[in-house]
Amino acid sequence: MSTPSVIWVDGECASSLPLPDRGLEFGDGLFETLLLEHGEPLYLDLHWQRLERGLQVLGFPHCLPEVDARFRTALDELLARGWSRGLMRITVTRGGGPRGYAPPPEASVRIVVSATELLGAGEDTVSPAALVVAQSRWGSQPQLAGIKHCNRLEQVLAAAEKQRAGADEALMLGQGGQLVSVTAGNLFLRLGNELHTPSLEECGIAGTRRRLLMERWAPAIGVTVRESRLEWSDLESAREVFYSNSRWGLRPVSGLGELRWASQEIYRALYRQYRGDRA
């Protein structure tokens, strides 16, 4: 359940964005979506590390301290309102400027924070997701792969397909038909006793929970994770399938078309790590 958003623009509670703004014009921006639990933003350091990498790739001014300050202003106001759980999106755009694609030489940034309250307690378990395959695929664009920029039409179109199909999520493929992700999350397959996740050299977003799983949760339970090119046949031979994102942490996949996955053995062990990580 979600309630309407609260929005801040450059540190002030606001209901509109000053124009012109290159975020609107060209998607010339970056964002992060953070989960707030018990009044705490989860894994803020990892979100800021990914954002920092995106700022570098897009050639934005160094503005992370300002982003962090704007975020904390918003967070303080939420806590003062008594919020405990919610999702917070931080969007950084390259601000205004003259007409045209070229960024102004002295670009400024605009920082938009929006928050949506989540009612009820956090989930002890996550219901398995039914997937469809999206016809909309990721484009192949190594230069922008991994970062969370604001050019997200591919996922928008795939999410529209998911919605029309009444599914929980949609599997998105790359231009070569390889497995990449779901519309809002990174994908993991259990092949034998190893976990495999698509490499993100060509496309996709490098999720914070994906990184945690690879660097912390899987090592803690003695499971090897490999990044590789994964094909449809890998999905057919997978013993477990799940995905990761900020909202759910980790969510098991129950099926996709004719395929069904009942086992959640590794998923459950990892989900305990995820929950324990924050206890």
Place this chain on the structure above:
Amino acid sequence: MSTPSVIWVDGECASSLPLPDRGLEFGDGLFETLLLEHGEPLYLDLHWQRLERGLQVLGFPHCLPEVDARFRTALDELLARGWSRGLMRITVTRGGGPRGYAPPPEASVRIVVSATELLGAGEDTVSPAALVVAQSRWGSQPQLAGIKHCNRLEQVLAAAEKQRAGADEALMLGQGGQLVSVTAGNLFLRLGNELHTPSLEECGIAGTRRRLLMERWAPAIGVTVRESRLEWSDLESAREVFYSNSRWGLRPVSGLGELRWASQEIYRALYRQYRGDRA
């Protein structure tokens, strides 16, 4: 020379955009840039045809009559202010909605019109452009190729390179190294006595002036235009190089690195067609 913009949001003169807006969040929008000359928007029908195609590809509501009405409101106000020449950008976003990639089932649109006055008369000739090659390439994404959507980071990055190099424009390649476009215009090479322009199946924007050149101006002077895959070697053997966009109509290219093009024979004949087209 340009002056600051005038902006309308949903038909009202405005300096800000209501939030949330999916255009800001995901680049979930489309745009057109029209040249206004002698108080007339040029080739409005072709701009609306491309926009209509984009609305279909992105699954937007049918809103062209509303877009046209908003545009005319803005145009009338500009003419009342005494404007004669300018560039008008019409942006259509998928409006607001709940958090997440999936468009709301009953999406509305938001229509932003911005205008920048151009002072002085229209150009009788256009100065040749010096090019650099952008390291930033087009991604490969056939589903979105041709339309003018708001996910334009690739061109933003290439335009930043152009600017740093002090060049007039930057040649952009595709993922396979093929020639595609400049950052804001379609590319034409004269090979022998034919014109060749990159096919746009994988990436790129199908410009209105590109279409006019192929369907009207080149036939009028008896020149054949072919769409094909063009490589660097084609550039080396080209006798003339130029590009097309709304701002300049057609603009000759003087050089790129070691390459120089002095001939403008076909370019000039086409530019006369372009100017005559509007006389």
